Amino acid sequence: MIELIDLTKSYGRIRAVNGVTFTAEPGRVTGFLGLNGSGKTTTLRMLLGLTRPTSGTALINKVRYRELRDPARHVGAVLEQGISHPGQSGRAHLVTHALLSGVARNRVDPLLAYVGLADAAHQRCGAYSLGMRQRLAVATALLGDPPVLVLDEPANGLDPEGIAWLRELLRAHARKGGTVLIASHLLAELAQLIDDVVVISDGTVRYVAPLAQLYGSTSARLRIRGRDPERLSRALQAAGALVGTDGGALDVTGLTPEEAGDIAFEAQVPIYELVRDSPNLEQLFLDLVTAANAEAVR
Ligand SMILES: Nc1ncnc2c1ncn2[C@@H]1O[C@H](COP(=O)(O)OP(=O)(O)OP(=O)(O)O)[C@@H](O)[C@H]1O
Secondary structure (H helix, E strand, O other), X not given: OEEEEEEEEEEOOEEEEEEEEEEEOOOOEEEEEOOOOOOHHHHHHHHOOOOOOOEEEEEEOOEOHHHOOOHHHHEEEEOOOOOOOOOOEHHHHHHHXXXXXXXXXXXXXXXXXXXXXXXXOOOEHHHOOHHHHHHHHHHHHHOOOOOEEEEEOOOOOOOHHHHHHHHHHHHXXXXXXXXXXXXXXXXHHHOOOOOEEEEEEOOEEEEEEEHHHHXXXXXXXXXXXXXXXXXXXXXXXXXXXXXXXXXXXXXXXXXXXHHHHHHHHHOOOOEEEEEEEOOOHHHHHHHHHHHHHHHHHO
16 A cells, blocks of 8 residues: 655745645555646655655555665566666666565566566667566566555557556556556546546645546536437427537537437437547546646636
């Protein structure tokens, strides 16, 4: 489990992180979302003992990072900056880290296979693509078989296959009871991965909820195409719906598909198409952040 309690970091007059409080639970993947410069990396660095908080507390399984006796066995991290010595092979890199963190060397080869780098194990890290370096960073984080994983923008540089691979790896980790905290500036990228959402802007947490609740908070939009759009629009509005036009179709909010279908039937307008638009996650996220920013300047 990860617990952040009123965590704050100031750099001179800049408050990079401002009273951040949330929990990332075991068995779940928590997405930590914010635009560039919103305070994600600073928060993760405080959690991992790399930056000293101005005030507040960050705990991993109830203990501050610096007080963990054997950190690699408790938490693995994939941070933005590259981790490898360019002249070292991927395998040598992992062996070095295994030695440094007291992990048995015989974990290295299975881990290289697990992250899809078995064939590239003896190549220099300097010749790795960005995606291969991310895979190596994930293997390094997994060396001590830690229950808690913390990742900062891990999808950077991964192709769609790599993103699918990472998603499956992190979901499997959570299924086994692990805790995963993943920072990103793209909600849509995390949509199929995360269980819980934490949104940060200007160093302040603006929204904490299960992803399902975020989906549920928006009324579904329907797109309806029928023979007589004007008559259909009037009937739908009479039932309280908000109706706009979108090309030849109507853009309807405030009704379920069943209600809209029944109303069209009553109004005797044949329907050619009726679909529910899934919410645009990226737009939802931007709406949350801009609403929060507007409140902050008020
Ligand atoms: N060492 C530092 N000295 C001064 N200001 C800093 C320092 N580190 C971060 N900041 C500032 O703190 C704020 C938050 O930065 P942070 O890197 O945590 O954001 P982020 O959400 O991780 O953004 P990105 O996605 O761009 O990495 C920014 O305004 C940044 O300029």
